[in-house]
Amino acid sequence: MPEPLLELRNLSVAFDTDRGQIQPVRDVSLSIFPGQTVALVGESGCGKSVTAMSILRLIPSPPGKVIAGEVRFSGRDLLSLSEREMRSVRGKDIAMIFQEPMTSLNPVYTIGDQIVEAIILHQGVGSAKAYKIAEDSLRDVGIADPHRRLQSYPHEMSGGMRQRVMIAMALSCQPKLLIADEPTTALDVTIQAQILELLRKLQRERNMAIMLITHDLGVVAENVDVVAVMYASRIVECATVEDLFDKPQHPYTEALFRSIPKLGVTVDRLDTIRGTVPNPARFPLGCKFHPRCPRTRQLAEQSPADQTVQIVTSDETFPVLKRCKGEEPLTKEIQPQHWAACHQISGYDSAKVTLAQLNHRREVTPTVIDPATQISAAQEAGK
Amino acid sequence: MTQATTSMPVFDSTNRAAATTNGLWLDAWRRLKRSRVNLICLIVVGFYLLVGLIGFLPVLETKITNTVGGSFDPPPKMMSIHHNPFKIEWNRKFWSYWNKPALWFGTDIMGHSVFWQIIYGTRLALTVGIVASLISMIIGTVLGTIAGYFGGWIDSLVIWLFSTFNSVPWILLVIAIAAVLQTHDELNRRFSGLPTVIVALSLTSWIGLCRLIRGEVLKLRDRDFVVAARAIGLNHMTILVRHIVPNVAHLIIIDFSLNIVSNVQAEVVLAFLGLGIIERPSWGRMIDDAKLDLLRGVWWQLTVATIAIFVLSLVMNILGDALRDALDPRLRGVG
Numbered sequence: 139m140p141e142p143l144l145e146l147r148n149l150s151v152a153f154d155t156d157r158g159q160i161q162p163v164r165d166v167s168l169s170i171f172p173g174q175t176v177a178l179v180g181e182s183g184c185g186k187s188v189t190a191m192s193i194l195r196l197i198p199s200p201p202g203k204v205i206a207g208e209v210r211f212s213g214r215d216l217l218s219l220s221e222r223e224m225r226s227v228r229g230k231d232i233a234m235i236f237q238e239p240m241t242s243l244n245p246v247y248t249i250g251d252q253i254v255e256a257i258i259l260h261q262g263v264g265s266a267k268a269y270k271i272a273e274d275s276l277r278d279v280g281i282a283d284p285h286r287r288l289q290s291y292p293h294e295m296s297g298g299m300r301q302r303v304m305i306a307m308a309l310s311c312q313p314k315l316l317i318a319d320e321p322t323t324a325l326d327v328t329i330q331a332q333i334l335e336l337l338r339k340l341q342r343e344r345n346m347a348i349m350l351i352t353h354d355l356g357v358v359a360e361n362v363d364v365v366a367v368m369y370a371s372r373i374v375e376c377a378t379v380e381d382l383f384d385k386p387q388h389p390y391t392e393a394l395f396r397s398i399p400k401l402g403v404t405v406d407r408l409d410t411i412r413g414t415v416p417n418p419a420r421f422p423l424g425c426k427f428h429p430r431c432p433r434t435r436q437l438a439e440q441s442p443a444d445q446t447v448q449i450v451t452s453d454e455t456f457p458v459l460k461r462c463k464g465e466e467p468l469t470k471e472i473q474p475q476h477w478a479a480c481h482q483i484s485g486y487d488s489a490k491v492t493l494a495q496l497n498h499r500r501e502v503t504p505t506v507i508d509p510a511t512q513i514s515a516a517q518e519a520g521k
Numbered sequence: 522m523t524q525a526t527t528s529m530p531v532f533d534s535t536n537r538a539a540a541t542t543n544g545l546w547l548d549a550w551r552r553l554k555r556s557r558v559n560l561i562c563l564i565v566v567g568f569y570l571l572v573g574l575i576g577f578l579p580v581l582e583t584k585i586t587n588t589v590g591g592s593f594d595p596p597p598k599m600m601s602i603h604h605n606p607f608k609i610e611w612n613r614k615f616w617s618y619w620n621k622p623a624l625w626f627g628t629d630i631m632g633h634s635v636f637w638q639i640i641y642g643t644r645l646a647l648t649v650g651i652v653a654s655l656i657s658m659i660i661g662t663v664l665g666t667i668a669g670y671f672g673g674w675i676d677s678l679v680i681w682l683f684s685t686f687n688s689v690p691w692i693l694l695v696i697a698i699a700a701v702l703q704t705h706d707e708l709n710r711r712f713s714g715l716p717t718v719i720v721a722l723s724l725t726s727w728i729g730l731c732r733l734i735r736g737e738v739l740k741l742r743d744r745d746f747v748v749a750a751r752a753i754g755l756n757h758m759t760i761l762v763r764h765i766v767p768n769v770a771h772l773i774i775i776d777f778s779l780n781i782v783s784n785v786q787a788e789v790v791l792a793f794l795g796l797g798i799i800e801r802p803s804w805g806r807m808i809d810d811a812k813l814d815l816l817r818g819v820w821w822q823l824t825v826a827t828i829a830i831f832v833l834s835l836v837m838n839i840l841g842d843a844l845r846d847a848l849d850p851r852l853r854g855v856g
Binding site: 234244 | 746749751753754763
């Protein structure tokens with residue numbers, strides 16, 4: 139089995155706040171292999187971005203610190219590197235692009251100056267050569283007239299173009315891993331598709347690994363090889379994209395899928411997950427999902443009263459299983475190559491806790507979507 | 522380029538307004554010069570600078586100590602008005618003074634030329650104003666940026682520092698610093714008390730800028746482009762110098778321009794109190810000297826110095842406001 143490029147082992151991150159310590163990342167294990175795309179999925183505030191930031195050691199410290207675990211990149215533990223060594227990893231080995239292309243470029247510099255900054259820093263080339271490389275990388279991300287564009291300021295560009303610039307900046311030093319923190323959330327749908335297509339193309343050309351942070355399951359289904367679902371600072375399910383979409387195991391993942399509209403199916407109202415993501419300062423005891431979990435609620439209604447316990451949420455009172463409220467499930471390999479954390483999956487008790495490692499590539503690389511076939515398929519299904 | 526066009530649409534920038542690539546400073550300059558008042562103010566400031574430079578000519582040192590006439594010679598009169606206001610008697614000799622600038626503004630008690638004194642005073646005022654503002658700009662910028670950026674105990678220390686400085690009335694502080702430096706300092710005597718004034722003023726006028734910058738940097742440091750700069754591997758120093766400071770440069774420039782006036786005015790106040798510049802005709806000393814002579818009807822010394830200060834203050838304040846509008850359009854009409 140090949141070595142993973144990036145391996146998170148039981149990573150836990152804590153922040154000191156006025157109301158005590160909170161843990162936005164708890165016991166997260168995840169592997170990314172060269173050339174693979176791994177998605178980190180979850181609602182806002184579940185710890186996706188903090189996980190990404192702690193890989194590059196960018197979480198603001200004092201308040202934040204990694205309290206346990208390892209971040210292994212190409213065999214080195216990034217957490218034990220000095221700040222100087224870490225700076226040579228950032229940008230060169232691991233690059234990052236951000237959600238908001240509108241604010242992630244410095245308004246007072248031309249985009250050329252900003253791309254060149256990283257190139258000079260990591261490749262040790264002169265200014266003229268660096269501008270040449272910057273021009274090439276702008277051309278790679280599909281920006282017309284790159285030579286002139288180098289002289290543009292960020293405010294002269296649209297959101298999609300700025301995100302392309304961010305990608306050009308991140309990829310100018312040929313990183314082995316790209317962390318994309320919701321790269322398309324702030325863009326409109328057509329631009330989203332273009333940006334994702336661009337990332338796929340560049341990934342194929344360079345055999346680069348991508349860690350894609352998103353809450354858009356459509357993006358996940360189209361683009362990634364392996365999915366890790368996060369809920370309340372923990373990975374609750376991790377599997378290949380086919381596996382996860384075919385047979386989701388965790389009730390949270392199931393609920394997520396139920397809340398996506400389906401093409402050609404007419405429903406009055408889309409399913410939602412009741413309640414809200416718990417605040418890390420006030421996580422419930424036991425399984426963090428139990429106050430919102432349809433599975434434990436359903437099972438509790440059929441179980442004898444001594445195995446259930448009543449819980450009170452903001453708008454209702456209902457029974458849940460005692461075990462779900464009392465004990466937090468660990469992320470176990472409940473099936474080969476499928477990890478999940480839920481007491482109520484058959485075979486959970488006998489399953490073992492292992493590190494999630496999935497060296498998997500999706501079989502079909504989706505081609506550019508043709509709107510015409512989509513529409514006819516939808517009409518077909520509607521009939 | 523060719524393979525990019527096949528797989529995805531490429532943005533066409535040729536018909537966009539991309540040709541107007543100016544950047545912040547050119548835009549600001551364009552906004553500034555849109556108003557005629559601003560242009561006039563700029564010309565006046567240029568005039569002051571020119572006069573200040575003339576003040577640096579070595580010949581001035583003798584001009585201000587030479588006796589050019591009798592004690593309290595008034596400036597040449599253009600006309601005399603008698604008891605009958607309709608009967609104006611033109612002074613035919615008025616225009617013959619054109620080549621005797623030393624007498625234009627009259628003389629002081631020693632018979633020294635007020636004209637040359639005011640020019641020398643301009644030099645002193647601008648030196649104090651600009652150098653003290655530069656020093657306080659550096660102190661304020663450095664402390665403000667590191668406090669805002671690093672936070673934690675550095676921030677606490679800087680806050681403590683400027684709160685402490687701020688809690689003492691500035692004039693007391695200036696007097697204390699001036700008094701301490703003035704008594705025993707060779708350098709001070711050589712430069713006629715200028716270093717005292719500059720040190721005292723720069724140590725008190727950095728607080729406003731420091732506070733302003735700290736607040737702005739607090740806002741900036743969590744912005745994505747700062748995180749992005751760290752994510753490409755830049756160190757803190759580079760980020761501070763290249764990414765943070767340029768984004769607060771407008772504040773620095775605005776504060777600098779307004780600080781010059783307040784430092785010039787503070788110098789006058791100090792001189793009036795008998796502190797600061799010694800043995801040289803600064804504007805403040807001229808006013809201080811003239812205040813008693815006013816009772817004897819000697820108005821010209823006081824008037825000329827006051828007008829010099831007034832015009833400079835007015836012009837610099839207008840320019841400071843205009844700079845703020847030009848560099849930070851969001852603040853237009855605020856404060």
